[in-house]
Amino acid sequence: MIDPTRIEARACARTYPNGTRALHPTDLGVEPGERLVLLGPSGCGKTTMLRILSGLDRPDPGGRVLFGDDDVTDRPIERRNVGMVFQSYALFPNMCVAQNVAYGLRLKGLPRAEREARAAHYMRLCRIEALGARRIDQLSGGQRQRVALARALAAEPRALFLDEPLTALDASLRETLREEIGALLAELSVTSVYVTHDQVEAMAIADRIVVMSAGRIEQIGTPRDVYERPQNLFVATFFGETNRLPDTDGRTHLVRPEHMRLVPPGEGIAARVVATTYLGAATRVTLDSEAGPMRVLDHEARRLAPGDAIGVRVDESRVMTFPTQPAPEPRPS
């Protein structure tokens, strides 16, 4: 069975030959069996970190990667016993589904019977047991990613690395699969590092989220921590929606749309309706207020039309305050 391993990066950096720093020296620990999500905009260094941890790339001299007590820095990926899942699926088109799933076991020299039994087990877990004889070009995108996941898990890796695995899929499929993947990783308690730029996906999968930008870690915490207690302006604005209130004394004040409510005209901050989007459970109201443009979630089924005058009241206890630019120096932890 899968043996959960602690993964650790110590002072890992990566500099391109042209001198660009893709990743500044960074420490990061992944607990045994943990689902850690690396989240950030493109170019933030999340994929670089994933490739260093998995062994596809080497850190700059001085950086170390540890699997448990093993220093694996000098070991290429083929000698680390890890699993990889890619955005492009990267399945072998010259092999059928079952052969793809059993490929790692074949390289390990497992006897045929054991190989087939283990491949069948992981195909069942990934709900592709009926597809064993199919060719890869006969599969849908969602099925392909299930095969890729089964292939990575069947080798019973010490850690699983997933690089934007759902980005190529359409929205509804993405939602189903991210819940299934999250549940499966938890059930198998395999140490996993998951890269995505999608905040909702990160919240659905993660035990802890690592928010990154410009080659540095901005914050590490549970989804609740990161959303409710962002440590700096970048995290607050990148992770979830915020409205900006007027700055005071060199400080920026942000508030989430759900911590504001609409009140009759004349009360609160004076505003005018610009647009409304009916979401079913709530209505998203875009406003032009005397404090600037704002977005508010309204749960009271008001019928508002563009141009209507309205008031906005802010829940003062939920206002998040940060020093105004420059953003605080990110603290790698």
Added chain:
Amino acid sequence: MRTRFDLLLILPAGLFALAFFVVPMARLALVGASGPEGLGAYFSVVTNARHREVMLATLALSAAVTVATLVLATAAALFLARHRFPGRGLLVAMLTFPLAFPGVVIGFMIILLAGRQGLIGQVSDALVGDKIVFAYSMAGLFTGYLYFSLPRVLITVMSGVETIDPAMAEAARSLGAKPWHVLRDVTLPALKPALVASGAIAFATAMGAFGTAFTLATDIDVMPMLIYTEFTLQANFATAGALAIVLGLVTWAALLVARAFGGASVAAAG
């Protein structure tokens, strides 16, 4: 309407094929059967011992050239597609330069290299006192055809390598694949269509090439030389015509087999 328009599209090529391919081929086929042996001329590669030997030698030479070209070009293409270094452009240009040469020039270069006054002969004479000369033989022809085929295959395989998703090799490596496993299980299967297509061109070229053989010597026993001798020197039009048709059919059949083999696996590979 669409059908009529599509017919118009094929008309120029159809007329061209009729005038310059179908009609001369039919005439050639008739000439082939006009000799004293009649239709028997078409079976001379089976009945005539010399014709049989020449056909087998030509097939062996072409097969050897194809295999050697594919091996060398694939190795070079894999290196060139994965590495960027100063002078790479120049190296690719040099490797693909022979594309512009006619067979005669290739033959001339082989003589400069391995002929009686050639570089290899001079060096071996100076070193071991023995002049190594192989330009005027099958070995010379093999070298010439290799030189000639390498650029075409190299270009096709290089563009083939560039279309392979690098994540496939990385996925294989994550599962424990050593470089040799990646080559066997990922790279070569993905390159199969490119290898079959460019190998077919290398094979067909070697089967029919004449200029290089003619430059090297008139007594190298390959089919194009045999046809030339029968036609020009012996004025044996019927035999020459029949041999030409048979050479075409044999080459076509060999390519058909290769395509069926490659095509089936390509379909399986998706």
